[in-house]
Amino acid sequence: MGKLKKTLIFATAIFFSCLKKSNDKLNFTDEPDNKLTSLTEIIIEKTWAQQPNGYVYPIDIEVPESIEPIEGFPICVLLHSNGSNGRRIINQFSSVLDDHILIAPTGYLNSWNICDERSNAPDLEMVDELVNTLSNYSNINLNKIRILGSSNGAGLANNIFIQNENPNIDIICAVVSHLNIPQYHDNNFYKYSTVTNPMSAFCGYEEITNPISSRKYLSISNINDPTIPYLGGNSKVGLDFLNAEDAIFYIAKNQGFTGEKLPPEGSALGNPIIFEYSYLSGDVVHIKGNAMHSINPSQLDYLRTFFQNK
Template identity: 55%
Template sequence: MRMLQIIMLFITIIYSEELVNSSQINISKNWFQEPSGWIYPMDINIPDSITPNEGFPVCILLHGFGGNGAQFIQQYQNILNNHILIAPTGYMNSWNISDEPSEAPDLEMIADLVNQLQSYDNINPDKVRIIGFSNGSALANRIFIENSNSGIDIICTIVSQLSEAQYHDNNFYYPANETGGNQEFDGYNNMITPILGRKYLNIGNINDPIIPYYGGEAVGVIFLNSLNAAFIIAKSQGYDGNILSEGGVQLGNSSVYEYNYLSNQIIHLKGNSGHNIDNFQREYLIDFLNYSQIIGDLNNDGVVNNSDFLMLLSFVIGGNDSVSAADINFDSEVDIFDLLLLSDFLQNM
């Protein structure tokens, strides 16, 4: 018996792997611009602190047009220091959304990257986050719409909202082939429904000189009104009320206004920081990423009560197992056993 335990421990050590700063993440894709294949450069930053029992959350940083991963990771390594940071660099320093120089299969790269990250022992596979800036924000929106990996629990988009290509005729769409050119809706012609359960933050500015806050055409793309875009995202996650008042809620004495849907699940911030974010917006973003949801608190109101039980009941009936806070017994399934546990908890409160 002792020998068997030693063998099992040895096998565990062999097959366990942690991501470190010197790790090589090699994701290669080929397409008509690079028929022989092209490897995405990846920058990595690992926190100096002790690894939590459940592993570090990980944040994938998507740079803006003309940027790169190395520059973007420097902006966050000191302020988001409780996350492992991964910053890929896009082909020709851009992400494939519409008429960018790149036609690379970036969504495939992101899917492969997330799957690979979830295999490391020091990463929490259920806390994969995305921050996208400008062109990277547009890619983050594509991830929200198109990627169905429930381990991606939070997506933050900075100074770029949904486009008409991504949402038109009351539906979300994705491109099956090349984007841009003279195609209708830039080739976004395949209907899709985003998965439930993700948190989403969008930050936009009314004086942005590049991306029109209130919608319109720019950089070869027709953008939706930022307020409407946030409302559309909220509806995709189950919100059935009216669009929030255009005035929003002023946050303290700042020039930032909040639009909060589904009790902090979907949030839009309106500011006036041009094509960037100010310190207040940045701190809000960091707090948004660091908020830990209470297991069983499905409506994110900070308490577990009968409203959460009714939401869980609807998830069980609908077969929705993508909401991590609904998995009360941590068996990776949302079912009758979670209902029984939550019911017992509420009865003994």
């Protein structure tokens, strides 16, 4: 009888031990997976002189319905043009970057602070915080965080290229706004120290900086753009610009190119025809088109392929 009692006690102990292990495993696998979804709410609030009580950036998100890649989805932060918003630029690029998670903040007063815009917001701080926040989500490929800006948003994208040092941002794409003179002058890239100042010679961009050299870069501009002068000079947005082909050459040199500037003819591609200026085996590229202050199907196709192949 004593032996039977000991056997029952031993068996009971094994049973509860196995049950505990089973429950531990169940609890582990049932822990919620923190995935970014189209309904996720990301709150980023900044304060500055125009908004001393704080401004929360509206942020729109669109996650592909396709199966999540093993390494997670690449993600593209979209920066809208002046007067637009995050939802509108997602609608513009959702069919082009359909394999990316798209995340699009809306700037204060629907603009981004480059120099003489209505907004003086700390937009660079916002983007930096947004990119850092992405590490909280399990369905993102943190090695493929991309920035795409259009027009005023391209000005901010170029400031991110110049000033942001996060190595997880692997591609910068500037659509219909290349480097302006405050961002690059006297053979150097510049950033503003504290705030932009449209009354100063270079709008407050007075601190020399050296962008990190690990990024791919795509610039898309148009020879007949009535807003941003392709050949450089004065613009309708209150800034002077570089020649677009000079701008991509300076960026290529920053990223390690040591050769001569490419000839102005470029390489003809597509229909409608576009012209490619490719440096560093296609890692730094400028595309010239004829779509005014917009982007044509050939340019969109090139953009899609550039993002997919990098």
